Amino acid sequence: MPSLLEQQRAFALALLDPALADEGLRVYRANVFGNWSAALGGAYPVVRAIVGAEFFELLARDYAQAAPSTSGDLHEYGAQLAAFLDGYVQTRDLPYLPDVARLEWCAHLAYYAADAPPFDLARPTQARLAPGCALLESAWPLQRIWEAHQDGGDPGSVDLGAGPDRVLVHRNRWRVEVCSLGAGDYRFLERLRAGAELGPALEAATAADAAFVARVAFAAWVQAGVITQ
């Protein structure tokens, strides 16, 4: 009799092979792919809306075959979607899609990120970005694409030719927000993320953008909970 390991490996291979049509196996296959697809759609609602629910099912199936799930926590599923889409022929006519996926994965991580203590003004040199904050640069107007697909947004309103974007993803209490940044703010937050101290980070930002006002920017990002310690 085959060992338990041999049995489970055989069962696992059969699950992935749609040519095997045993009735019970088909139920498991539908459950397994359904769970993966639902998890992927949960993490990538904007990608799903852009390609449409029907096509998303096909995409999810191809992704599942290409990028195995490796965690029993489905919230960790889908981390490689952007890289997968970089090489996915079927969505080549949507060149901005991989960047949207990159953005959504950051948003997904931000949603579950650790809560951050408020910034302590008595110890300003320990400033750092709150957990879950992410910075992205894209050739596409990412923030507008994101905004248009939130409640009350109009997906038809996005001008894809609006040019490049630098965005910050962060969580405001329980809600994930995406905002476009000017060159100064981007450099400032990017330096903090890299571990720079507050003074040098502000100097780098001022050098990058003459319009950057250190005092105003610092206060605003503390207020937004983006800078913590």
Add this chain to the structure above:
Amino acid sequence: MAQLGAGIGLRARHYPEFSGARPAAGWLEVHSENYFGAGGRERAVLESLRRDYPLSLHGVGLGLGSAEGYSARHEEKLCALVKWVEPAFVSEHLCWSTAAGRHYNDLLPLPYTEEALALVAGRVARLQERLGQRLLVENVSCYLEPGPHDMGEGEFLAALVRRTGCGLLLDVNNLYVNQVNLGRDAEVQMRALDAESVCEIHLAGFFRGEHRLIDTHGARVAEAVWQLYESALGRFGPVATLIEWDTDVPALDVLLEEAAKAQARLDATHALAA
């Protein structure tokens, strides 16, 4: 824990009803993995509810019976969550979920063999030691026989209890689904169990497929399952009972109605015992 009565599975859809109000549920069960995140809304909701309701952490991703790929990291996260929540119950499924480098994120069926029993018993014993509390192990619904068995499902569960001292989370709907799908007599499985080993009961609704019942947790509890539940209460006493609903989750009132039906049967069992 018989005094817990009837509870419901809490899903994100019903967070608003629990924000500021405390609907009359005896206790709440959540999926452990939904709270593995470091922070954010899910943790805040749980932090608030754990003060007002007995909680049960129900894991869906550990895969106690996986011959390879069992995750120490997953176990670690579960232990940390249990330490924080201090739940009334911690439960996992009698299933496997990983093979050949891939997690299947489903409750895959185990053959009831000595080999599987030794593997699962070792994992359960170790996990209980780490948790510092009794683990409840749940029988799953099956859509095929995974291989030759050495014993019946009930016998396997009873043997697991004897070897590890774990408790059982008896899913009566799953027993019924397996009876219909695979011809495993539900009453026979229940007769194999010691009364005091059953610490929790699950009830849910299934979907009637063309050739099989599919355990979708997406409907009201079927009449035949209520009957089996009454039989279970007669055998095991007024065990804490949970209404599970995972797909097409309806309004909270529907869950509470189902829980009230379970509670009425629990009360009747209490009255009979008094």
